[in-house]
Amino acid sequence: MLSFVSFSHQTDFSHSGSTRHHPGVDDLMDIDDFESSGSKLTYPGEIITSSQAFMRGHGTYVDKEDVIASVAGTVERVNKLVTVRAIRTRYNPEVGDLVVGRITEVQPRRWKVDANSRQDAILMLSSVNLPGGVQRRKLESDELQMRNFFEEGDLLVAEVQAFFSDGAMSLHTRSLKYGKLRNGQLVTIPPILVRRLKSHFISLPCGVDLILGLNGYIWVSKQVKNSDQGEEGFDAEAVYSNQNDDIDNATRIAISRISNIIRVLADHFIPLNDTILLEAYEWIIEQEGEIKDLLGDAGEALVAAVSNRG
Amino acid sequence: MASRIEILNDGGFRSDGRRQFELRDISIDFSLQGTADGSVTIHHGLTQVLVSVFGPREAKLRSQTIHDRANINVEVTVAAFSTGERRKRSRGDKRLLELASTIKSTFEPVVQTHLYPRSQIDVFIQVLQLDGGLLPACINGTTLALTAAGIPLFDFVCAITGGVHSASPMLDLTTLEENDIPHITVAMMPRSEQVTLVTMETRLHVDRFEEIFRLAVDAGRVIHNEMRTAIQARTGSLVASLGSGQKVEGETGVVTMMEINES
Numbered sequence A: 001m002l003s004f005v006s007f008s009h010q011t012d013f014s015h016s017g018s019t020r021h022h023p024g025v026d027d028l029m030d031i032d033d034f035e036s037s038g039s040k041l042t043y044p045g046e047i048i049t050s051s052q053a054f055m056r057g058h059g060t061y062v063d064k065e066d067v068i069a070s071v072a073g074t075v076e077r078v079n080k081l082v083t084v085r086a087i088r089t090r091y092n093p094e095v096g097d098l099v100v101g102r103i104t105e106v107q108p109r110r111w112k113v114d115a116n117s118r119q120d121a122i123l124m125l126s127s128v129n130l131p132g133g134v135q136r137r138k139l140e141s142d143e144l145q146m147r148n149f150f151e152e153g154d155l156l157v158a159e160v161q162a163f164f165s166d167g168a169m170s171l172h173t174r175s176l177k178y179g180k181l182r183n184g185q186l187v188t189i190p191p192i193l194v195r196r197l198k199s200h201f202i203s204l205p206c207g208v209d210l211i212l213g214l215n216g217y218i219w220v221s222k223q224v225k226n227s228d229q230g231e232e233g234f235d236a237e238a239v240y241s242n243q244n245d246d247i248d249n250a251t252r253i254a255i256s257r258i259s260n261i262i263r264v265l266a267d268h269f270i271p272l273n274d275t276i277l278l279e280a281y282e283w284i285i286e287q288e289g290e291i292k293d294l295l296g297d298a299g300e301a302l303v304a305a306v307s308n309r310g
Numbered sequence B: 001m002a003s004r005i006e007i008l009n010d011g012g013f014r015s016d017g018r019r020q021f022e023l024r025d026i027s028i029d030f031s032l033q034g035t036a037d038g039s040v041t042i043h044h045g046l047t048q049v050l051v052s053v054f055g056p057r058e059a060k061l062r063s064q065t066i067h068d069r070a071n072i073n074v075e076v077t078v079a080a081f082s083t084g085e086r087r088k089r090s091r092g093d094k095r096l097l098e099l100a101s102t103i104k105s106t107f108e109p110v111v112q113t114h115l116y117p118r119s120q121i122d123v124f125i126q127v128l129q130l131d132g133g134l135l136p137a138c139i140n141g142t143t144l145a146l147t148a149a150g151i152p153l154f155d156f157v158c159a160i161t162g163g164v165h166s167a168s169p170m171l172d173l174t175t176l177e178e179n180d181i182p183h184i185t186v187a188m189m190p191r192s193e194q195v196t197l198v199t200m201e202t203r204l205h206v207d208r209f210e211e212i213f214r215l216a217v218d219a220g221r222v223i224h225n226e227m228r229t230a231i232q233a234r235t236g237s238l239v240a241s242l243g244s245g246q247k248v249e250g251e252t253g254v255v256t257m258m259e260i261n262e263s
Helices: A004-015 A031-037 A140-144 A249-267 A274-287 A297-309 B094-107 B134-148 B175-180 B206-249 B257-262
Strands: A047-050 A060-063 A066-069 A073-078 A081-086 A098-107 A110-114 A121-128 A155-163 A169-173 A184-188 A201-204 A208-212 A217-222 B026-029 B038-044 B047-058 B071-078 B119-129 B158-165 B168-171 B183-189 B194-200
Touching (some): A098 A121, A208 A249, A274 A297, B026 B206, B094 B194, B119 B134, B158 B175, B158 B206, B168 B206
Parallel strands (some): A121 A169
Antiparallel strands (some): A047 A066, A060 A066, A098 A155, A110 A121, A155 A169, A184 A217, B038 B047
């Protein structure tokens, strides 16, 4: 609701000589500040700008005439919308995001999934592929055997489908790319380190598959051959199986190495992508160290090496 | 003099060598503890408190969810070795429960809980060393840990104790001083200059109150400055390392103001 205070202020404004109905965006911002540091850093309670000329976005609030930051992070601006992106926070879901999650609860016709967000995500029984074809109707018998598909503790990869009114996200796994995860291990990193990419499924030449969940959960697993997966070849046995395949020693070592690289890079707050991972992996192979060395001094050397190449 | 210990000597020095209005050293360490979303170790002199914040996350108990805002859950544990006299405190200790609920009510109006309906924010406070000023250390630590976890706050909350020793007020008391002289704890929000908490466990002359109160509010600003510097340094270093990785990728995720102006 508009208050009368802001109206009267507007008229005051026009009386003061230069009438500016759309005050320039630039002249109210402290430009010098931005030039010195690249992007402006905030702390909670810091006054960013005037609320007369700008709209407040996430990470800000309005008190009287000022837009004030509520988190510590970087100021971003799109035209007149000012937002502050917190430097470290939980995952903020958006529709279409790829996430990796863990089942926490089985409820009537739905699963609760921990996805590093502010609430558990919900996976409806109607948004998973069931054995016997993609178009099949859900029956009562499906409800009774929900634990045969996903059990508490199972990991899965899914896409954010929609939001509920309270902000909880609804997931779906209605694609052959999505579903239960096997043959690997989970690494958790701050979500801000995972950028949106063209594809979040990465196959590394060292025989390791990566799924970069935008929620900061990363699945590192043995490479699977995708040749035997067609629309017709939907195999419920395989999709919902709890049994790991045989993983040979070399693959196990590669998986551990990649996981440790991710941990080290995350410790140094370096954003993740496939090129940096590959570079790091090559560097490690050159060094011929033990896998566990990486979590000690070799990690520091790795970070130095990777950032020098860039 | 009533007490055997000299609180303030003739030269104007206190038992630990400080002057009346001198605060103790404050050091702030943001190293992450375990899987916490934000954690901080804060020292006020010899008082050392470790605060870990988890969340906002799904509430463990259905009964704890509030449909239109987040629930803040505060738990305080005092290590048996933290005080001069070794004493194990149970989880149900009434003093600790009261401390926790004081901290909770201090932060409820400051945290923007309405942004996270049905969630829970857990604040776990571990007292590692105790030398007076427990409540201020917990409050300052919680502010920093919440900020580190990226939880939106209206403002910082800066807390400090103040006391009076035979007509001379002093700030940031140690255990020795707290045992001997009347004192108050004040928590203030520096931007809006509002006071969110004033507590007193001892009797204090009403004429002295205003003087100490004003002093404590001033000291709050000093503490705010320290806390702000620490937060900015941390944000700066994280943004810098975030940027160093982006150079490799050849794209900038954080859009700077300069770029917008150029385009």
